[in-house]
């Protein structure tokens with residue numbers, strides 16, 4: 170059986186299992202969505218939003234792209250944000266990056282000739298890497314530089330979102346959080362809490378000190 174066929178068969182089993190556990194699940198799902206969270210994550214196949222948070226269909230409004238970037242001038246990004254805030258009225262926006270991110274790694278390397286769209290997309294990330302080049306240069310390995318830049322990238326996207334008029338003037342204004350996922354243990358770590366708007370600045374400052382960034386913060 171080919172892979173797409175296997176996926177379709179698996180879907181039938183999944184739907185039957187859900188319906189067996191909750192006979193009203195799909196009839197409720199069909200009445201409409203009311204997610205409380207907009208998730209902006211990386212396209213990486215290893216960081217599926219619903220799976221890593223034990224969320225169900227209907228819980229998350231999801232936007233994923235390479236390196237979980239927010240581009241205020243991109244209609245794809247902006248249409249998702251606009252719909253999430255003005256129609257769904259989500260209470261939370263979660264930016265979720267991950268360690269070992271290929272998009273972040275690419276921003277630290279020369280542009281790849283075969284990837285012009287990726288190159289253009291990650292230009293702001295390259296600029297962020299330049300801004301923090303002295304901090305990154307002090308780290309002992311490429312892996313450490315990628316992981317630190319992945320953290321800084323989450324903080325930067327949180328900052329951009331918090332400053333955007335759609336978010337600032339939202340009614341109610343959503344809380345913007347920054348998380349990072351570890352592929353090594355499957356755990357999420359909070360870098361910035363929407364309940365504490367100073368936390369992003371504190372985390373950014375802590376990025377200069379590897380010992381401090383190791384301490385997780387919780388709302």
Ligand SMILES: [Zn+2]
Nearest residue numbers: 211213270271
């Ligand atoms: Zn990634």
